[in-house]
Amino acid sequence: MAAITVEDLQYKTYRLSDDTSQVSVVPERGGIVTRWQIQGQDIFYLEAERFKDPALSVRGGIPILFPICGNLANDSYTVDGQPYQLVQHGFARTMPWVATQQSTDDGASLTVTLTSTEATRTGYPFDFELNYTYTLKGNTLELRQRHTNRSQTPMPFSTGIHPYFAVADKGQLTVELPSTQYQLKDDATVHSFGGAFDFDQEEIDFSFINLTGPAATVIDGDRQLKLTVGFDAHYSTLLFWTVKGKDFYCLEPWTGPRNAMNTGDHLLTVAPGETLETVITMTAEVGAA
DSSP: OOEEEEEESSSEEEEEEETTEEEEEETTTTSEEEEEEETTEEOBOBOHHHHHOTTSOOOBSBOEEBSOSSOOGGGEEEETTEEEEOOTTBSGGGSOOEEEEEEOSSSEEEEEEEEOOHHHHHHSOOOEEEEEEEEEETTEEEEEEEEEEOSSSOEEEOOEEOOEEEOSOGGGEEEEOSOSEEEETTOOOOEEOOSOOOTTSSEEEEEEOSOOSSEEEEEETTTTEEEEEEEOTTOOEEEEEEETTOSEEEEEEESSOTTHHHHOTTOEEEOTTOEEEEEEEEEEEETOO
């Protein structure tokens, strides 16, 4: 049975529950999902001490990427000849969001909202409203993201998520990705992917392009866990990132690649007064591997 409860911890935490699954959302810490448990298993990784420090970005859960994914060349871009600065992944993941709606009618759902401010306009000269709805239904978590342009001119952006999935033994991971082509950071060369990662590398940072399907699957044989990440047709890039010695891997759907604000590559644009919606789903099957 779907339910929503609220805990006043260091940050107000909303807990969505449905059957044997539970999700924690902390709006004021970047609108972030911090935890997802299914049958007692934690799906996400979270660096708890870093999360407690509001001066640091969160490493764990599902950080939100807006209005860019990845980094810009020299952290800068121009609009109508005017230069602007944006740090990697944009500002949404470090700003306080507000819980605005909740429902238990069809699963447990919570909507968090972020609106433009004077501070956001210094780096992104558009008025916007973001309404992201998390819905937990059984073993599926849906992220429905609505991007509304409150400006008088078309609003360009990229959006995505940066989920940190927990893993104890990366050697037990099997990946099924909808692409065999990837690029490395700050390198336009297109490489072929053979279907498996070398986890002895210090870092893996592969941007998969030319996607041929709407989902990716990772099977964790050690945990007997099958994870499927689905995404709609707005998403053009799937990033796989991990660091040696860390118990996480990231599988990140992005609507546009790095530096899209400058190149225009798969850059989304929403007209004044209009809303563009994107959808990502995650399904976790315990005992299915």
